[in-house]
Amino acid sequence: DLVRQIPMAALVAVMIMVSIGTFSWRSLRDLRTHPRSSSAVMLLTVVVTVATHDLAKGVLSGVLLSALFFARKVGRLLEVQREEAGDTQVYRVRGQVFFASAGQLGATFDYQHVAPKVQIDLRDAHLWDLTAVAALERAQEKLAAHGAEVAVVGLNAASRTLIEQVGGRGGGH
Numbered sequence: 001d002l003v004r005q006i007p008m009a010a011l012v013a014v015m016i017m018v019s020i021g022t023f024s025w026r027s028l029r030d031l032r033t034h035p036r037s038s039s040a041v042m043l044l045t046v047v048v049t050v051a052t053h054d055l056a057k058g059v060l061s062g063v064l065l066s067a068l069f070f071a072r073k074v075g076r077l078l079e080v081q082r083e084e085a086g087d088t089q090v091y092r093v094r095g096q097v098f099f100a101s102a103g104q105l106g107a108t109f110d111y112q113h114v115a116p117k118v119q120i121d122l123r124d125a126h127l128w129d130l131t132a133v134a135a136l137e138r139a140q141e142k143l144a145a146h147g148a149e150v151a152v153v154g155l156n157a158a159s160r161t162l163i164e165q166v167g168g169r170g171g172g173h
Contacts, residue, residue, distance in 0.1 A: 027042065031043075037066075037069040040065065040069075041062045041065050041066045041069070042062070044058075044061055044062055044065050045058045045059060045061060045062030046058065048061040048062075071098070071099070071100040072100055074096055074098075074100065074101070076101070076104075077095045077096065077101075078093070078094070078095035078096065078097060078101040078104050078105060078125075079093075079094045079095055080092065080093050080094075080104075080105065080108040080109075081094075082108075082110065084115070087115055087116045087117055088115055088116075088117040088118070088119055089110070089114070089115040089117070089118045089119070089148075090118075090119045090121060091108070091109065091118070091119070091120050091121065092121045092123075092124070093105065093120065093121065093122050093124065093125040094124040094125060095124075095125055096125070096126055096128060097125055097126065097127050097128065097132035097135065097136070098127075098128035098129045098131065098132050099129055099131040099132075101132075102131040102132050102134070102135035103135070105132070105135045105136070105139065106135045106138055106139050109139050109142070109143060111142050111143065111146055114143055114146040114147060114148045115148060116147070116148060116149065117148065117149045117151070118143050118148040118149070118150045118151070119150075119151050119152075119153060120136070120139070120140070120150065120151070120152045120153070121153050121154050122152060122153070122154045122155050122156075122159065123153070123154030124154075125154075125159075126156060126158065126159055127155075127158075127159040127162055127163070128162075129162075130166055132162075133162060133163055133166050136152070136163075140152070
């Protein structure tokens with residue numbers, strides 16, 4: 001009730017002064033020196049806020065873009081090493097496997113020169129979503145289609161549970 005007595009123009013003026021006082025004008029000049037992803041998030045947030053006149057939409061768009069940049073960055077941290085052990089090819093997977101890195105996982109297997117036995121070692125990896133499970137299953141199917149006996153080893157409990165929940169075979173065959 002008390003706030004209702006303040007004229008709307010006065011509240012707008014206060015908000016404008018708070019915005020001017022809290023906005024870092026130097027950040028505009030530093031856009032070129034900041035990481036491109038940070039600058040893109042800031043610019044998108046400002047543009048959406050101004051275009052929609054809704055700070056919540058601006059912040060939400062900035063958070064979503066930031067999440068996409070983060071997923072892309074983490075997705076690049078996946079590492080797969082291939083080793084030969086007699087008649088077995090061993091693929092050691094390290095990192096996080098999810099929608100941003102699942103394609104990379106599938107692309108690392110050599111489907112042209114498949115050994116009689118293939119082991120996919122996930123001891124140092126974690127499957128996060130359905131895309132990761134699908135990529136693992138696709139790799140298993142392709143390797144098996146080329147005549148390999150495929151075994152998946154080292155799944156952590158959470159990854160195994162995810163595979164079981166979505167009906168995957170994951171544990172190898």
